[in-house]
Amino acid sequence: MPPPVFRFAPSPNGYLHLGHAFSALSNFGLARRTGGRFLLRIEDIDATRCKPEFEDAIYQDLGWLGIAWETPVRRQSGHLADYRDALETLTAQGLVYPSFESRAEIARLVAQKDAEAPWPRDPDGAPLYPGTARWLSLDERARLLQSDMPHALRLDMAAACARAGDLTWTEDGEGPEGETGTVTARPGAWGDVVLARKETPTSYHLAVVIDDALQGVTEVVRGQDLFWSTSVHRLLQALLGLPQPVYRHHRLILDGSERKLSKSTEATGLRELRAGGVTPVEIRRRVGLP
Known part of the structure; x- marks a missing residue:
C-alpha cells in the first residue's frame, strides 16, 4: 500500500x-x-x-x-494548463457560465435585495451571487465576450449539484461545531462560485482540487476556516472524476x-x-x- x-x-x-x-x-x-x-x-x-x-x-x-x-x-x-483543462471539462458539461457584473455592481445588487429581505450568505458570510448572467441568451453572452468585457466564469451550482447527487467526505479532524466522521457536503450553500476570472485563470476552489489530485495527496490537513469549503471541493472532485482525500481540519490559532x-x-x-x-x-x- x-x-x-x-x-x-x-x-x-x-x-x-x-x-x-x-x-x-x-x-x-x-x-x-x-x-x-x-x-x-x-x-x-x-x-x-x-x-x-x-x-x-x-x-x-x-x-x-x-x-x-x-x-x-x-x-x-x-501549471495553468491543468486548470484550463479542468475548466473546459466543466464547460463541456454545461456547468459554467460567464458573469459580467463588476464587484461594485454586485455589491449594489446585494444592497438592493437586502433592502427587501435579508439576502443569503455563504458559510464565510459573503453574499451569494445575485446576478442574472445564468439566464443570458447564448447570443448575448457571445456578444459580451467578443467585446472583451471583464468577466468571471461561475459554476452553475444547481445544475452541478443535480449532476453530482448527494456527497459526503471523511473527516478525521473536527469541524467548527464538532462535525466529524462522515460529513454531508452542502455545496449549494456557496451559490454560483467563481471558478476563474478573465484576468485570473483559476480560483482557489478549482486549483486546490486539481493540485491535490495531480500530486496524489491523500490527507488534507488544514484549518477549520476551510471546513465548509470542502463541500465545494467534493463537488468539483465528483464532477471531474478526481479521487477523494481524507480531510482533517484542525483548530485555529x-x-x-x-x-x-x-x-x-x-x-x-x-x-x-x-x-x-x-x-x-x-x-x-x-x-x-x-
Whole structure:
C-alpha cells in the first residue's frame, strides 16, 4: 500500500505567522509518524499580491522550523494548463457560465435585495451571487465576450449539484461545531462560485482540487476556516472524476482578541519572531505542539 501523502500549501502574499506554523508542523509531523510523504506547494495564482520575497521567506521559515519537503515544489503559476483543462471539462458539461457584473455592481445588487429581505450568505458570510448572467441568451453572452468585457466564469451550482447527487467526505479532524466522521457536503450553500476570472485563470476552489489530485495527496490537513469549503471541493472532485482525500481540519490559532491570525490583519510573522530571538521550540510551545 502506498504511503499517505500530506501537503502544506501557502500563498506567497505575505509572511507566514503562527497559524501557518501550526498547520505546516502538523502536516510534517503526521507524515513522519505515518511513514508518509510531505509536499510543499506554492499557491501563487494571484499575480498582483504574490511576491518573490514572500516565497523566499516561506522556504526560510519552514527550514528554520526544521521542516523538510520533497522537490521540486509545485508552483501553481507553472501549471495553468491543468486548470484550463479542468475548466473546459466543466464547460463541456454545461456547468459554467460567464458573469459580467463588476464587484461594485454586485455589491449594489446585494444592497438592493437586502433592502427587501435579508439576502443569503455563504458559510464565510459573503453574499451569494445575485446576478442574472445564468439566464443570458447564448447570443448575448457571445456578444459580451467578443467585446472583451471583464468577466468571471461561475459554476452553475444547481445544475452541478443535480449532476453530482448527494456527497459526503471523511473527516478525521473536527469541524467548527464538532462535525466529524462522515460529513454531508452542502455545496449549494456557496451559490454560483467563481471558478476563474478573465484576468485570473483559476480560483482557489478549482486549483486546490486539481493540485491535490495531480500530486496524489491523500490527507488534507488544514484549518477549520476551510471546513465548509470542502463541500465545494467534493463537488468539483465528483464532477471531474478526481479521487477523494481524507480531510482533517484542525483548530485555529487565535490572537488576543480571539480572532484567527491573518496576513490581512498583519499578524506577527515567523520572520519577525525569529529575528527577535524566538526559537523553533518556543514556536511549537506557542501553538500547543509537543
